[in-house]
Amino acid sequence: MPAPLEDVADALRRMMDLLLRVDDDPALGHITSELHAVSDLLEAEFDDERPFDKMLHSDAPRHDPVSGVENAIAPPIVVEVDSDGTAHAEVDFGLPYQGPKGLLHGGISALFLDHVLSLANSNNRSGVDNGFLVTAQLSLRYHKPVPLFERATVSARQTSIDGRKVRAAGEISVGGEVAVSAEGLFIATRIRPADVPGDKGGA
Numbered sequence: 001m002p003a004p005l006e007d008v009a010d011a012l013r014r015m016m017d018l019l020l021r022v023d024d025d026p027a028l029g030h031i032t033s034e035l036h037a038v039s040d041l042l043e044a045e046f047d048d049e050r051p052f053d054k055m056l057h058s059d060a061p062r063h064d065p066v067s068g069v070e071n072a073i074a075p076p077i078v079v080e081v082d083s084d085g086t087a088h089a090e091v092d093f094g095l096p097y098q099g100p101k102g103l104l105h106g107g108i109s110a111l112f113l114d115h116v117l118s119l120a121n122s123n124n125r126s127g128v129d130n131g132f133l134v135t136a137q138l139s140l141r142y143h144k145p146v147p148l149f150e151r152a153t154v155s156a157r158q159t160s161i162d163g164r165k166v167r168a169a170g171e172i173s174v175g176g177e178v179a180v181s182a183e184g185l186f187i188a189t190r191i192r193p194a195d196v197p198g199d200k201g202g203a
């Protein structure tokens with residue numbers, strides 16, 4: 001059963017989707033007041049913890065904008081890693097991710113590929129310095145538009161390890177055809193997870 005915070009994020013996703021379907025109307029003023037009232041309730045629950053501490057303490061991504069079940073911006077996708085190291089996820093992109101009419105925004109393609117390439121790398125770090133692996137370069141080629149509301153597959157695999165430098169490649173495919181392909185260079189930072197107070201590992 002989803003945790004309460006996951007349920008709330010899911011309710012917010014529904015709200016965001018609906019707001020992209022309704023017309024501008026003065027009656028929405030009532031909705032605005034209701035939403036502010038809900039936010040006031042949430043604000044009263046804040047503690048002093050910096051929000052990003054929650055991400056650093058997580059065992060799995062819960063707050064990022066792609067897989068984060070507690071982040072309403074994320075669909076969220078579930079990334080699986082096969083025995084050969086291929087990371088992959090399926091997603092039906094909806095209205096919050098629209099760029100051109102009916103099509104996926106190109107920056108969203110970059111976001112999702114960056115994320116899945118990163119996870120393909122985090123699965124195999126043998127021989128890599130123990131820093132955070134961050135994106136240093138991401139190169140994309142947009143072959144075909146990605147339609148909204150159709151099943152898309154985002155997949156990636158590690159292609160090389162060279163000291164602190166790790167490379168991965170991947171693609172977004174629809175109907176078995178590659179729509180967007182990506183190559184990424186990731187570099188292990190000099191800052192290591194062990195240097196971050198309370199961190200359990202992370203990306």
Ligand SMILES: CCCCCCCCCCCC(=O)SCCNC(=O)CCNC(=O)[C@H](O)C(C)(C)COP(=O)(O)OP(=O)(O)OC[C@H]1O[C@@H](n2cnc3c(N)ncnc32)[C@H](O)[C@@H]1OP(=O)(O)O
Pocket residue numbers: 055058059060061062064114115118133134135136137164165185187188189190201202203
């Ligand atoms: C629970 C968890 C949830 C986790 C949830 C999932 C998280 C997903 C995360 C997605 C990934 C991200 O978004 S990561 C966030 C976005 N990326 C960033 O913020 C990175 C910002 N950039 C940096 O921090 C820095 O520039 C670095 C670390 C990339 C590199 O700096 P540096 O450490 O000083 O590098 P330096 O020693 O000079 O260089 C090392 C070697 O790399 C090469 N090099 C350095 N930068 C580049 C570059 N941009 N392009 C090519 N090559 C480069 C150098 O030539 C050198 O090669 P040689 O001489 O050795 O041959």
